Amino acid sequence: MRKVFSILVVFLLVVTSSPQSLFAAENFERVTSQSQALTYPCAQPGVEYTCSEINEMLTESAIAHGIPPEVAKAVAFRESNWQQWEDKEQTIPTFNKNNDGGIGIMQVTDKSGRFNEESLKNDIQYNIDKGLEILNEKWELGIRGVIPTINDNSRDVIENWYFAVLAYNGVVEKNSPTKKLDGSRNATAYQEEVFKFIEENNGMTLKTLPFTREDFKYDPADEDTALIFNKLHYEVPGPLTKSRQLFSEGDKVYTVVGTNLRTSKDGAGNNPLSSRQVAEILEETVFYDTSLQSPFRHWVRYHIQLQDGRTGYVTSGALEPITSRVSGATRYETAIEISKEGWQDGADTVVLAQAMNFPDALAGAPLAYKYNAPILLTETAKLTDATKKEIERLGADRVIILGSQVAVSKQVEDALVSMNLKEVKRIGGATRFETAQLIANELGSTNGKAIVATGFEFPDALAVAPYAARNAIPILLTNPNYIPESTMQALQGKSTIYAIGGENALNAPVINKLPGTVQQIAGETRYDTAAEIINAFDLGDQQALVATGTGFADALTGAVLAAKKNASLLLVTKDDVRTPIETIIKQRSIHTFTLLGGSDVVNVDNELAELATYSLQ
Template sequence: MKSTLLRAVVLSCIFLLGWSYDGASAATSWTSKCEKIYGKVEPNQNPAPQQINCLLTNAALAAKIPPEVVKAIAEQENGWKQFTNGEPFISKDGGIGLMQLTNQANYDPQKLKTDIYYNIQAGVEILNSMYNRTDLPKIKGAGREVIENWYFPVMAYNGTKPINSPLFQDTGKRNANAYQEKIFSILKRDSFLDDTTLAQFPFKTKDFDYDPNSSKNIVFKVREYTITGEMHPSNYYFQTGDKVIVTADKVKVRSDNSSASSVKKELAKNTTLIITGNFTFDKSSTSNRFVWYPVKTTDAKVIGFVSSAYISRKLDAPVVNIVDDNDKSISGKAPANARIQIKNGTKVIGSAVADKNKNFKADIPVQKAGTKLTISYKDQYNAASPAKTIIVADKTAPAIPTVKTVTNRSTAVSGKTEAYAAVTVTISTKSYKGKADKYGNYKVAIPVQNFGKTITVTARDKAGNKSKAKVIKVVRTAPNMPTVNKLTYKTATVTGKAEKNAAVSIKIGKKTYSAKASASGSFKVRIPKQRAGTKLYVNAKDSKGKVSATRKVTVSK
């Protein structure tokens, strides 16, 4: 309730602003919305709480003031009552009716007493004029929809006197008895059921210049504050189709817009709901100051009504483009002007602000493939979004594999590459496959090759990146393995090719048959005829005693 001492201050501010009061004296559109639901207000009678709720809510919305603020002021001033025992309520200091207005020369005092519509409209207009004052602090970047941004206008509604200083000048402690502090306590209790913590101003005693022992107004040394806590736009601006989240555990979805209706479901905190229509007023309760929204769960399995006290705007996680281990930036989409933060674990590695088209791009250090990054943002109200977790893609091909020497006696290709990489050995048009172990070691079986043969080795990692090829030549350490022409059970002479002048040996069982290759490398070795299926083992030895790899030949029919 405003004191008489403060009335002249309010009035003088209104004159300075040149505020027009035609709206309070004329029929207002917001009243008709409530009359359609509850009918006209009876003379000299206090409407039911639901109807008062409707009137205060729609008057606030028409003035673009958060209804939570207007309803809390009306609660503090006169408990939502215009009359007492059929007579207009007038306080000891002259405050009139529901909004406790006094000494308002530009308003009809009789109508303030008898016309509840007029009284509410006048209170809303005066509060609005306080918001428009240029000598009162505001929150940087915040608009009218932000509840916290009405802290100083609410203060001024009662008066910017030392009694309402946010801090005690001598101790720097919070002044819990300041008018605006009482209003915001009521607001949190009634509109949020103490479920929501409003953002706090970073006040300092030096922000306010006043004499505690004087009745002179406070001089505000700081006109703009930066708020780091989450701010709260009114919960009365949700539209059909908007997504909201539940702000507490075991929040009840009811079958109707009434605290007395049956419970359809209890929801866990952060459950997503979709608004399906306009808010409505409690049709049975005599005490609830909040409203009810019709909602459904995203799967539409639960449909009902939820209290506005237990919901808040839902923020979606940012959309993030693929990031690989070569990238020096990260990009995506988030709400316009959102402040994006990129973390590797707990370490912030990049940040950016989304542009008006909702695009963002942030520089980051190059990250290793497989690294988990979390990307989130804070919107214009400092509300934190859910984090988007991405894994840095592997777009870096393995290094060229190392290959150990392959000789013309070797039966495998081995070396080192990236751990677990798939290794392909290509000889002419044939490929042979293998896989590296956790240390990167690999060994791929191949047929023995002649010296000088070209072998190509590549590696492909789990992400599908293929290395450049390692090309090697087979090294000679002995004669090449002889080639042998087809053998049948009728063959008595084994023929083929070996290194020139090499000694060719054929082992059959425990017996060995030998001959010398010609200067052209051709050889003929006489053997007894063998049964089909018999195995022959053929090798060649050069003049230095080096023996080739052995070729196994099977006698055919």
């Protein structure tokens, strides 16, 4: 849990003209001096709870429940204007807007009696927590295929909560994203209003999601009947909007034009920035206003440092992410952190590979993507303790081991069996080439395509792995000088072959013996080849994962995450972004980067931030 402090910052409240805002304005106790705090009825009987403290409670509770704070606060705002009580004496729980028994700040409806009604009425924190529990239950409907999901369904992306927010109010026709008569946007739908409040009360712009009337089925006679979804997944060009209230120390961010850089915690020294600037988050701690705080101010403040050395405090909505980092102390733990990043809600299947050598795992990304499985790493002789714990956290009931017992021992397999999983399966041949063939068989692709890369180096196969994974294309391995028999067998019936790598990886006789139509994708170095892969397959999408090109582990486990996010995988050295990768970043306007591994492995944050500056011009 992050540390939380409240600070005194004096602001004037600008009241908008929406009905919600007019209602809120009527409840302000106005004062003549601007230096005095305006107050709002955010309080509990016998205990003064300011709006600042409720902002803090909503923020910290949202983080504890794995929900973007912006979403939690906007739902509470839409439900009650952040009010637990209706009357000035604070004795009557907030009015029931929908006549459905809703109680308090989150308007919790408890017809089944699962919650403590008195606590719902009288304990703001309890009401918030139960409301967020319900919101998480609505999120689970997407995982179960009841309501639609968006992109990789990451919990920290605001737009991904669209249908969970819809379900919080009810999966009924009046909440359809489109109007049933003409298919136009339904601006009065509950979730549309919540998302409007996220934008207005945080000073940020969300992505417009691409809905059509044909996505939904309607009952022409009754708008309160259940809304039927004809489409259960949306792929939306990214990047979408990650929460601006979950930054970590060291993250690189962009300030928006006109950002006020406050020079002290009490809000003094208002200094508008005339241009966008790169900054670094100095601490994970967030700060809350205690003066003029209202339900209209959903943001928090971060302590930042600009590139010119100036430091100050900036509102969260005025910061846009450039770099974030996913890392652990070891390659095992980095793989686990990647798993937590991409599979926050768990996974049925885990793909397990040996951590210290790459051959058997090179072809694994497409298979892992097929089963929506993270790739975790283990020692050869025993199941790594941290990896075992992550399998348990994921709730997986199947583990697929890549490689023979030489790569991943029988002891590891026995340890997995002892975990009472439904299935422990090994895919391993006598050689790396046979293992790749067996993985291709398990993948079962019927698109007539295959990728061929050297089995003696890792960069080429891993750079292409996100594209191969998303498109169900098997990765087959070869000797640089000849094609092994197992690989030739796997290539039978393939009409399109992508040969990855130049002469040092695949020489001319190998290329000439490949069946079907062959497209060679190669550059002079591994970094050139990685850039050519992005060009050849038209990848980029404004976001990328970044891994070292001199070690395989982080790129291997990150490849499936890149595929889930529809992002490129960029290879760099520890301290340098090579020229071909720089060029790709500029050409593709890539400006959001997730670094895989610690700064001892990938330390190019500043260079990526400079390149993002170029991309956003």
